[in-house]
Amino acid sequence: MQNVQPEAEIAVEPIVYVVDDDEEMRGALLDLFTVTNKRASAFSNGPEFLKAADVGVPGCVVVDFRMPGGTGLDLQSALASLGSKMPVIFLTAYADIPTSVRAMKAGATDFITKPFVNQDLLDAVDHAIRLNGERRKADAEVDRIQALIDTLTPREREVMYAVVTGLMNKQVAFQLGISEMTVKLHRMSLMRKMQSRSLADLVRKVEHVQRERNQS
Template sequence: MPNQRKLQREPSEPVVFIVDDDLSMREALVDLFRSMKFDAQAFESAAALMEVASFNSPGCIVLDVRLPGLSGLDFQTQLERLGCKMPIVFMTGFGDIPMSVRAMKAGAVDFLTKPFKDQDILDAVAAAMERDAARRRQHAQSEAIALLAEHLTPREREVMKAVVTGLMNKQIAHELGISEVTVKLHRGNVMRKMEVRSVAELVRKAEILGESIRPPVS
């Protein structure tokens, strides 16, 4: 049966989603971001953004705290429940310390109090874009490694787990109840299928896969 897992194709251009109920603020931010060659889209409420936005696209959200209907902080919580990883930059004219602490603890990139300088919001968005790009690179790497691991047999996966804990071939053979020659065969297959040339590389890929890594047995 053909492998059903496929790497997700990442859209090429990042988007800045702006959510603010102040029309003049929305227009000013759209003009600012577009002047810096960012694709910017503005919405008056969280509900309006949810209707049309694709949170699978690269980019970030510039979000006002006080909005009609769902507040910015509650929207942040809702996005987290939905599994949306898009970075958020908060802005508010009524900011206080508890608000900013809650927002930052929940993963916000920055919390800006209006009025802010153009450079401040541009810097915050640049940081958010870089965070999103780094997350996407890590996700793509994890997907690629998972694709390789799908070609391992159950026994090869057992051998890989043993190898990355620091066990020698003789110890692995004893643990699994197989011959040392068979361990060497499986180990070679693991190295080839996982596209690595050293145990150190294999350990890094196993860690990304989330395999259980235990201290080497003395």
């Protein structure tokens, strides 16, 4: 199993991972994705997939819900524990409402019943790949802002978090027990390090990181 890595600067073609113990179904799905110009790779079970696949690349996972050696939900849980945000699309011949609700609550993007219409699955895959792209961009932005925050001194961080709550320099100085001039100097320094030309931009960056971290 390859570690989840940050998105590379160069574009990487999304991949559709197929995980299904039915050899005939695996072959049919690979043919479907190949003729529709999608990069795809198939595995017969979850452990095999987790051992060999790189879930750090863009794409999604199309997985049979019931398989020997672990269910699709087990695989979904394993992906989450590894930090992967690859969307999961479940295929099943035994759909029921509680199971589908459980899968969707765990983060599945679609729950498709066999037999299915090919276009329905292709639409689901396109949606999942778009969603994955959006997630990766959001994560990259969070990492970029966090890298800027990491360049701040402990005191600069204190000043920043106080300032973004709306406190004036005089109020920040009183709260931290330092002079107003010291606050101004720290504020000038942190604005430069955060690459922010305005308070509004600084607030946006801090709130963006906090919001994304809370949702993770």
